[in-house]
Amino acid sequence: MKNIRFIVQPGGKLSGRIRVPGDKSISHRSIMLGSLAEGVTEVTGFLEGEDALATLKAFQSMGVSISGPNQGKVIIQGVGMKGLKQPKEALNMGNSGTSMRLLSGIVAGQDFTCTLTGDASLSKRPMKRVIDPLTQMGAQITSQDKGLPPLTIEGSSQLKAIDYNLPMASAQVKSCVLLAGLYAEGETRVVEPAPTRDHTERMLRGFGYEVTSRKLDDLATEARITGGGKLTATQIDVPSDISSAAFFMVAASIAPGSDLVIEHVGINPTRTGIIDILKLMGADILLENEREVGGEPVADIHVRAAQLEGVVIPEHLVPLAIDEFPVLFVAASAAQGQTVLTGAEELRVKESDRIQVMADALQAVGIDAQPTPDGMIITGGEQQAQSAAIISHHDHRISMAMTVAGLRAVAPIAIDDCANVNTSFPGFVSLAQSVGLMVTAEEA
Ligand SMILES: O=C(O)C1=C[C@@H](OP(=O)(O)O)[C@@H](O)[C@H](O)C1
Numbered sequence: 523m524k525n526i527r528f529i530v531q532p533g534g535k536l537s538g539r540i541r542v543p544g545d546k547s548i549s550h551r552s553i554m555l556g557s558l559a560e561g562v563t564e565v566t567g568f569l570e571g572e573d574a575l576a577t578l579k580a581f582q583s584m585g586v587s588i589s590g591p592n593q594g595k596v597i598i599q600g601v602g603m604k605g606l607k608q609p610k611e612a613l614n615m616g617n618s619g620t621s622m623r624l625l626s627g628i629v630a631g632q633d634f635t636c637t638l639t640g641d642a643s644l645s646k647r648p649m650k651r652v653i654d655p656l657t658q659m660g661a662q663i664t665s666q667d668k669g670l671p672p673l674t675i676e677g678s679s680q681l682k683a684i685d686y687n688l689p690m691a692s693a694q695v696k697s698c699v700l701l702a703g704l705y706a707e708g709e710t711r712v713v714e715p716a717p718t719r720d721h722t723e724r725m726l727r728g729f730g731y732e733v734t735s736r737k738l739d740d741l742a743t744e745a746r747i748t749g750g751g752k753l754t755a756t757q758i759d760v761p762s763d764i765s766s767a768a769f770f771m772v773a774a775s776i777a778p779g780s781d782l783v784i785e786h787v788g789i790n791p792t793r794t795g796i797i798d799i800l801k802l803m804g805a806d807i808l809l810e811n812e813r814e815v816g817g818e819p820v821a822d823i824h825v826r827a828a829q830l831e832g833v834v835i836p837e838h839l840v841p842l843a844i845d846e847f848p849v850l851f852v853a854a855s856a857a858q859g860q861t862v863l864t865g866a867e868e869l870r871v872k873e874s875d876r877i878q879v880m881a882d883a884l885q886a887v888g889i890d891a892q893p894t895p896d897g898m899i900i901t902g903g904e905q906q907a908q909s910a911a912i913i914s915h916h917d918h919r920i921s922m923a924m925t926v927a928g929l930r931a932v933a934p935i936a937i938d939d940c941a942n943v944n945t946s947f948p949g950f951v952s953l954a955q956s957v958g959l960m961v962t963a964e965e966a
């Protein structure tokens with residue numbers, strides 16, 4: 523792949539109104555459930571990024587007729603629960619953990635065998651977390667050493683329901699088990715140690731499938747689903763992705779004089795940890811025009827610059843902001859005092875080891891960022907470095923977070939390996955430029 527290098531000039535402030543691309547998690551799920559439904563599902567606001575497109579192509583390879591995306595519109599001719607066909611070749615999930623883990627759950631219930639592969643980053647990510655429950659349900663799965671991809675899944679049309687306690691707070695594993703549960707005989711129950719995004723549960727209900735959820739105590743939540751039902755096609759309007767909006771929320775917070783509105787952002791309460799954490803730090807964030815779109819709450823997010831303060835991040839907010847930590851570390855770097863993150867060891871198994879890679883990147887711009895096994899301690903301050911060369915390590919969120927860091931830099935920052943931004947945020951550079959970030963992309 524070509525090396526796309528971002529060059530970020532120091533300084534700048536943000537103003538205007540923008541709309542960021544569609545939610546990645548919801549886009550993936552719209553293709554999966556739309557394909558398994560009876561009837562035609564129409565999706566608008568679909569994320570035309572590589573991760574969601576990997577899911578779309580995988581279902582086309584399993585015989586589903588899908589047209590688009592065309593300006594965010596996708597039309598899916600659902601094939602019903604039993605209508606998928608064995609793909610002729612391995613399904614390539616690219617950089618997308620969500621595609622691989624959720625698809626594993628669906629493929630486990632088919633009466634065919636198929637192989638799921640991914641790029642260099644995905645090939646290092648742990649899949650034992652889905653292999654274990656799916657094997658208990660009756661699928662046969664082979665992987666590389668230590669449960670790494672590629673996975674070859676021999677599905678079974680006679681999966682058994684399970685009662686499964688998730689070993690970690692993971693929406694991907696929860697969703698994988700619930701999707702396999704659609705095909706299992708009996709009731710599947712999943713207990714998560716802390717709430718994680720609930721888009722799968724909400725969307726299953728939107729397709730007319732009953733899923734019950736309830737809190738067991740302060741944190742633990744269970745979801746139950748009974749196999750053997752059917753999904754009925756529907757219309758899905760995908761809101762903008764709060765994980766993409768997060769880069770602009772932090773950017774407008776840390777660049778003095780900024781005043782920015784990010785429109786039509788999904789504010790599902792299982793995703794709003796970024797807002798809660800930034801507010802704890804003293805950010806000036808207002809939710810305007812709150813409304814509901816297709817079963818998901820949506821708002822315009824109005825952010826004005828503010829002096830942020832370091833905080834101890836409450837651990838219960840970690841799963842609710844899991845993808846936002848690279849850019850939250852940038853916020854902490856611009857805050858007064860110390861920010862402490864704990865309970866976030868999952869960050870080490872994302873597209874990159876986001877604790878180590880961000881600690882290295884922030885140190886390279888002259889910030890005191892100390893990695894710990896499950897988090898980071900950052901002492902906010904002025905960036906010192908007279909030049910900084912950053913590598914994204916195949917991770918879109920590192921590329922974008924370090925672009926935001928440029929607002930408080932004293933010299934240009936060069937970020938290598940940024941083509942990956944297209945996995946979740948096509949058009950990032952031009953949108954960032956349009957509101958005042960001084961970033962350019964070049965082929966290096
Ligand atoms: O279910 C989803 O759509 C996702 C869940 C999270 O992963 P984990 O479940 O591994 O925490 C998140 O990091 C990922 O970007 C998307």
Ligand SMILES: C=C(OP(=O)(O)O)C(=O)O
Pocket residue numbers: 573617618619620621845872873919946
């Ligand atoms: C972790 C992420 O995605 P995935 O797990 O789907 O690769 C992300 O987008 O930050």
